[in-house]
Amino acid sequence: MSELSLSLNEDQLQLQKWVHDFAEDVIRPAAHEWDQREETPWPILEQAAQIGLYGWEFMAEMMMNDPTGLSMPVALEELFWGDAGIGMSIMGSGLAAAGIAASGTSEQVMEWVPQCYGDAENVKLGAYAASEPDAGSDVGAYRTRAVYDEATDEWVLNGTKTWITNGGIADVHVVVAVVDPELGAKGQASFVVPPGTKGLSMGQKFSKHGIRASHTAEVVLDDVRVPGRCLLGSKERLDERLAGVREGKANNRQAAMQTFEATRPAVAAQAVGIARAAYEYSLEYAKERHAFGKPIIMNQSISFMLADMATEIDAARLLTWRAALMGKTKSFKNAEGSMAKLKAGRVAVWSTERAMQILGGYGYVSEYPVERWHRDAKIYDIFEGTEQIQQLVIGRAISGMRIE
Numbered sequence: 001m002s003e004l005s006l007s008l009n010e011d012q013l014q015l016q017k018w019v020h021d022f023a024e025d026v027i028r029p030a031a032h033e034w035d036q037r038e039e040t041p042w043p044i045l046e047q048a049a050q051i052g053l054y055g056w057e058f059m060a061e062m063m064m065n066d067p068t069g070l071s072m073p074v075a076l077e078e079l080f081w082g083d084a085g086i087g088m089s090i091m092g093s094g095l096a097a098a099g100i101a102a103s104g105t106s107e108q109v110m111e112w113v114p115q116c117y118g119d120a121e122n123v124k125l126g127a128y129a130a131s132e133p134d135a136g137s138d139v140g141a142y143r144t145r146a147v148y149d150e151a152t153d154e155w156v157l158n159g160t161k162t163w164i165t166n167g168g169i170a171d172v173h174v175v176v177a178v179v180d181p182e183l184g185a186k187g188q189a190s191f192v193v194p195p196g197t198k199g200l201s202m203g204q205k206f207s208k209h210g211i212r213a214s215h216t217a218e219v220v221l222d223d224v225r226v227p228g229r230c231l232l233g234s235k236e237r238l239d240e241r242l243a244g245v246r247e248g249k250a251n252n253r254q255a256a257m258q259t260f261e262a263t264r265p266a267v268a269a270q271a272v273g274i275a276r277a278a279y280e281y282s283l284e285y286a287k288e289r290h291a292f293g294k295p296i297i298m299n300q301s302i303s304f305m306l307a308d309m310a311t312e313i314d315a316a317r318l319l320t321w322r323a324a325l326m327g328k329t330k331s332f333k334n335a336e337g338s339m340a341k342l343k344a345g346r347v348a349v350w351s352t353e354r355a356m357q358i359l360g361g362y363g364y365v366s367e368y369p370v371e372r373w374h375r376d377a378k379i380y381d382i383f384e385g386t387e388q389i390q391q392l393v394i395g396r397a398i399s400g401m402r403i404e
Ligand SMILES: Cc1cc2nc3c(=O)[nH]c(=O)nc-3n(C[C@H](O)[C@H](O)[C@H](O)COP(=O)(O)OP(=O)(O)OC[C@H]3O[C@@H](n4cnc5c(N)ncnc54)[C@H](O)[C@@H]3O)c2cc1C
Pocket: 095, 127, 128, 129, 130, 131, 133, 134, 135, 136, 137, 138, 162, 163, 164, 165, 166, 208, 211, 216, 379, 382, 383, 384, 385, 386, 387, 388, 389, 392, 404
């Protein structure tokens, strides 16, 4: 592992301040409204695009020009400190972009990633559609089929995806589908469904517990035909890979594991941002609120809660930064990316709940932000690998055994 440095460089400090200012000035004041509306906050996406915070160039800068790996978690912590629902609306297209970058050729990345964002005058969205009604954690059980039509050099997609961020309202959908049902998770491939493709429609739009400014819906694929070039990677590489799997040749399981681990610190940093928002708010509140003639923070029971929150949040951030650094060098040993995501999700749920306790009745009503932060935090135990799936990954990594 490269050396872990806790000092941010000048560029990262500027980035942190820049995102924080946008979160404080633009996102926070709008958070309650968009949570209530349960809609994508288009005007905020436009503002983010105008300053360059929403756009493929920003993502490319974060991914490519940062040898430390810390820029992304630093930026995301600030963004989600502002609001997680709006933060997810800004970051949702990144899931599609990451899917394209993970499997696509460089030509495909250049063609499709910019289309996931559009520009400040014409903001676009991307969606990454993997989960299905009968298969979330169990990725080997996806049923959405992709069949190659040799006569037209097209792939035909059929199936239903669910819980998809930006699903059905995105311009570019990246869809994971089964090309060889006998090979389980190894018989899948990813496809780009270009804007306006016939047969792709939005199913149910979900009303959610938290991150309600982020759109989540089903995506129905009914005889969706996409050109051969929309298979991410290439047909030759896919055929070669499938032939290797059928012959029982070792596939690049280790490389895939390193890639998954590398995406987790970004999610963990979002959870740290929510936890920190709740901690800072409840700390100030505890100093101001008086009961029995003194500020409530003067009670050990309150100040110890805050002491634990500060400690846990720092622990979660340290795990996140360690994993981000390891992600740069793909040097994970014991699923440190999963450790960061597991810890940060738990800390976000726990800290926001403690913050509600500190605010008493004010913690329970929607006029104050803490109940929203608590609702938002819970998703971090669920998506991008549930709490139990992270434990499974860590359990397998530390034991070297196929824990079930
Ligand atoms: C708001 C939101 C946004 C989302 N965005 C996207 C998106 O953009 N794209 C996308 O593809 N998906 C998305 N998802 C889907 C998300 O990734 C899944 O919900 C998640 O992976 C869990 O799958 P599931 O809901 O089917 O639960 P299940 O897999 O059915 O799990 C149910 C419970 O069983 C447990 N469990 C399952 N298997 C095991 C096991 N082997 N050992 C122990 N426990 C187990 C789980 O931990 C969980 O507690 C989103 C979900 C939500 C709610």
